[in-house]
Amino acid sequence: MSTSPPHVPVRAHWPRPGLWPVWVVPLFLALFQVFGTMAAQHSGERGERGGGPWSHGGGGPPDYGIKELDGLGIALLLAGPALLLLRRRHPAFTLVATGLVTGLYFLRGYTYGPAPFAAGVAMLAAVTAGHRLLAWAGTGAALAAFFGITAVIGIPLERRGEAGRLFPVEEPTLPGTAFVLGWALVVLVTAELLRMRAQKAAEAARTRAEEERRQASEERLRMARELHDVLAHNISMINVQAGVALHLMDDDPEQARTALAAIKEASKEALTEMRGVIGALRAQGESAPRSPTAGLARLEDLLARARSAGLQVEAEITGDRRPLHAGTDLAAFRIVQESLTNVTRHAGSxxxxxRVRIAYGEHEIEVRVEDDGRGVPLLDDHPGGSGIRGMRERAAALGGTFAAGPRTGGGFQVRATLPLTDDLAGTEAETPLGKG
Known part of the structure; x- marks a missing residue:
């Protein structure tokens, strides 16, 4: 039976402009600038209102001269969009070159129209690419130079485009200067807003990626703890029982048979739990199973296997025994399991x-495991030891406390306190034995 999720139709949407092919915007602007300027010139020739940025306003026919488009004018209108093909790789060069082309177009006194749009796009590209200082300072310096030049070589507005002049540009006027400065400011502010929006989107993407990596790391750590606990406990039991079987094979075949049966049971449980963990790792296209494979409900089976390995195990459960949160139940079971495994491996001959003690409190559960063996140094101090560290991580993940160390009078003790809540957010807390 298929476990694929049901098909949900996805609404089509336009990709972001940054994902468009680099030639899309230049092609559109080339057509728009050329045909838009021709339309503006045709409208001016018919005596309709032209309304250039240097116009004095009013109604009726244009109050400024018009220089008809020639080959150079059309080439300048196409050069700006052509330069925009470089805006992603060389935004600074594109801004400077497009500004020069646009300035030359207006110095020649050609028809007003959409000619500045290519420069506006170059300004947007420079700001969003991080060249903010160049965009702001360069635009200001370019406009200051343009108005300075036109103040020196400019002619009256009505003579604009006059034949016989190389640069038949009009003298700057207050309304025209204010219009151009306002237009440039709007473009630059819009570019800044787009830049900030892109930065927020990139930061959000980085945060999501870091969160996914953190969750994946935590999941790998959880799987590693599960595999360690399953393998360490069951293989330790198998090792002990195998030694017993070999020792008693000739003298006490019945006891050897019992040890072999215990080996079979321990290996079967190890395989079952490993299949559960590896199945979660292999799960594709579905949520990995989150329910624990073990809990305190299986405590008696765990103690019985420890006894079959030759340990004398005493258990005590106090308080109001009740169902636990899944994470707390698994952590308590694994702490007891790992502690008994360490006793089997390190307590000596x-x-x-x-002694296993489970104490149910009103807001927490205490797990304590003690032995009267010879005791060993903390496993965390051993380069290959990860049992104590794994138990500490389980307790810390639940916001509980953990302590482990030699007992007074010999032996070793492990003590963990786990909160009885559904809140899994907590910080690691450790307390020394004999305190708190």
């Missing part, structure tokens, strides 16, 4: 007694 001779009869060893392990």
């Amino acid at each position: 001779g009869p060893v007694t392990a």
Whole structure:
């Protein structure tokens, strides 16, 4: 049976301009600037209102001269959009070159129209690419130079475009200067807003990626703890029982048979739990199973296997026994399991007694495992040891406390306190034994 999610239709949407092919905007602007300027010139020739930025206003026919488009004028209108093909790789060069082309177009006194649009796009590209100082200072310096030149070589507005002059540009006027400065300011402010929006989107994407990496790392750590606990406990039991079987094979075949049966049971459980963990790792196209594979409901089975390995195990459960949160239940079981595994491996020869105490409180559960063996240094101090560290991580992940160390009078003790809440957010807290 397929586990694929049902097909949900996805609404089509336009890609962001940054994802468009680089030639789309230049092609549109080339057509728009050429044909828009021709339309503006045709309108001016018919005596309709032209309304250039240097116009004095009013109604009726244009009050400024018009220089008809020639080959140079059309080339300048196409050069700006052509330069925009470089805006993604060389935004600074594109801004400077487009500004020069646009300035030359207006110095020649050609018809007003959409000619500045290419320069506006170059300004947007420079700001969003990070060349903010160049865009603001360069635009200001370019406009100051343009108005300075036109103040020196300019002619009256009505003579604009007059034949016989190389640069038949009009003298700057207050309304025209204010219009151009306002237009440039609007473009630059719009570019800044687009830049900030892009930065926020990039930061959000980085945050999502970091969160996904953190969750994946935590999941790998959880899987590693599960595999360690399953393998360490069951293989330790198998190792002990195998030693017993080999030792008693000739003298006590019945006891050897019992040890072999215990090996079979331990290996079967190890395989079952490993399949559950590896199945979660292999899960594709569906949510990995989150429910624990073990809990305190299986405590008696765990103690029985420890006894079959030769340990003398005493258990005590106090308080109002009740169902636990899944994470707390699994952590308590694994702490007992790992503690008994460590007793089996490190408590030394001779009869060893392990005491397991589970105390249910009103807001927390305490897990305590003690033994009267010879004791060992903390496993965290051993380069290859990860049992104590894994138990501490389980307790810290639940916001609980953990302590482990030698007992007074010999042996070793592990103590963990886990909160009985659904809140899994907590920080690691450790307390020394004998305090708190």
